Amino acid sequence: MTEPADFQTLHEIVQAARRNLAPEPWDYVIGGAETETTVKRNRQALDSIALRPRVLRDVSEIDSGGALFGHSLRLPVLLAPIGSMQDIVADGALVPARAAAEFGTIQILSSVCAPGLEAVASETDAPKIYQLYVRGDPAWVDAQIRRAIDAGYVAFCFTVDLDAYSRRERDIAKRHVTTGRLQVTGDANQALFSWDDIRRVRDLCDIPLILKGIATAEDAALAVEHGIEAVYVSNHGGRQLDHGRGGIDVLPEVVEAVGGRARIIFDGGIMRGTDMVKAMALGADAVGIGRLQGLAAGAAGEAGVVRALELLEAETRIALALLGVTGYGELDGSYLHPTPPVTPPQVLSAFPLLDEGY
Numbered sequence: 001m002t003e004p005a006d007f008q009t010l011h012e013i014v015q016a017a018r019r020n021l022a023p024e025p026w027d028y029v030i031g032g033a034e035t036e037t038t039v040k041r042n043r044q045a046l047d048s049i050a051l052r053p054r055v056l057r058d059v060s061e062i063d064s065g066g067a068l069f070g071h072s073l074r075l076p077v078l079l080a081p082i083g084s085m086q087d088i089v090a091d092g093a094l095v096p097a098r099a100a101a102e103f104g105t106i107q108i109l110s111s112v113c114a115p116g117l118e119a120v121a122s123e124t125d126a127p128k129i130y131q132l133y134v135r136g137d138p139a140w141v142d143a144q145i146r147r148a149i150d151a152g153y154v155a156f157c158f159t160v161d162l163d164a165y166s167r168r169e170r171d172i173a174k175r176h177v178t179t180g181r182l183q184v185t186g187d188a189n190q191a192l193f194s195w196d197d198i199r200r201v202r203d204l205c206d207i208p209l210i211l212k213g214i215a216t217a218e219d220a221a222l223a224v225e226h227g228i229e230a231v232y233v234s235n236h237g238g239r240q241l242d243h244g245r246g247g248i249d250v251l252p253e254v255v256e257a258v259g260g261r262a263r264i265i266f267d268g269g270i271m272r273g274t275d276m277v278k279a280m281a282l283g284a285d286a287v288g289i290g291r292l293q294g295l296a297a298g299a300a301g302e303a304g305v306v307r308a309l310e311l312l313e314a315e316t317r318i319a320l321a322l323l324g325v326t327g328y329g330e331l332d333g334s335y336l337h338p339t340p341p342v343t344p345p346q347v348l349s350a351f352p353l354l355d356e357g358y
Contacts, residue, residue: 077105079096160213251264
């Protein structure tokens with residue numbers, strides 16, 4: 001059996017996850033909605049950006065760290081919320097909690113991930129963010145916020161792109177329902193949740209608020225007007241609205257609309273250090289990894305997630321040095337150039353060696 005320390009590339013982690021996971025959790029991790037067009041566009045959008053390196057600069061010291069809400073991050077990569085992590089690895093959300101603490105980043109805990117808010121909070125002293133799907137009335141929502149604050153979470157995140165649950169045909173074809181989905185009641189409350197609710201909870205919540213699932217400049221501007229501290233640009237990994245735009249195609253208009261008045265988190269197909277560098281050059285303050293996190297957990301649990309972060313860090317540091325910069329603050333649009341992709345996009349097209357049997 002391959003030990004996590006033996007993984008020398010991210011594609012080896014993906015290979016190990018494929019060997020370890022049963023068909024149902026594998027399809028849950030890699031699948032998307034309906035035709036999976038948005039999934040493919042996430043990769044296509046990232047691969048349609050080339051890098052423009054500068055040379056003959058002193059890059060002997062690279063700072064690849066970051067920060068969010070006053071908390072230092074070894075790498076500005078957050079462990080995005082995964083609703084049914086317990087279907088991938090037995091300890092569920094405890095795995096990314098431990099991995100985030102060991103590596104030095106922040107876990108975002110999904111409200112439908114076992115073993116739950118308080119149990120995960122007590123697992124480590126590392127900063128954590130709580131993410132909520134709205135499954136109850138305003139009093140229920142307010143109670144969840146109080147629970148998260150009492151448990152020491154450093155920010156509270158609402159996912160706002162789940163007003164209707166999508167048709168994820170890989171799961172449907174196998175008649176598979178995730179444990180997170182089995183626990184769901186009160187779905188209609190998500191569809192009722194509105195900007196009026198955001199205004200109400202903004203007054204209640206004394207920790208930073210994040211809206212995850214922002215996909216337009218218009219909604220980014222509304223978020224800032226409502227006092228949101230972080231706009232989370234995401235299309236749910238292509239798992240919600242089919243035929244949406246590639247995630248990173250959305251990022252520039254959101255950055256412009258926010259105008260520095262809130263932090264910006266981005267996810268959407270991030271699999272490589274160069275992906276992360278592109279997002280940071282376009283104005284993100286941090287990126288989230290969902291699928292890569294799930295694959296790493298499926299490959300080797302907590303140690304697999306830590307190793308994936310280490311490899312992502314190594315790729316990022318190399319990319320920064322070869323671009324001729326010592327940190328993200330030196331990046332801007334001049335380091336990017338539009339280009340046709342060289343690989344047909346699909347969920348794992350960032351790992352071409354998988355197709356060559358390595």
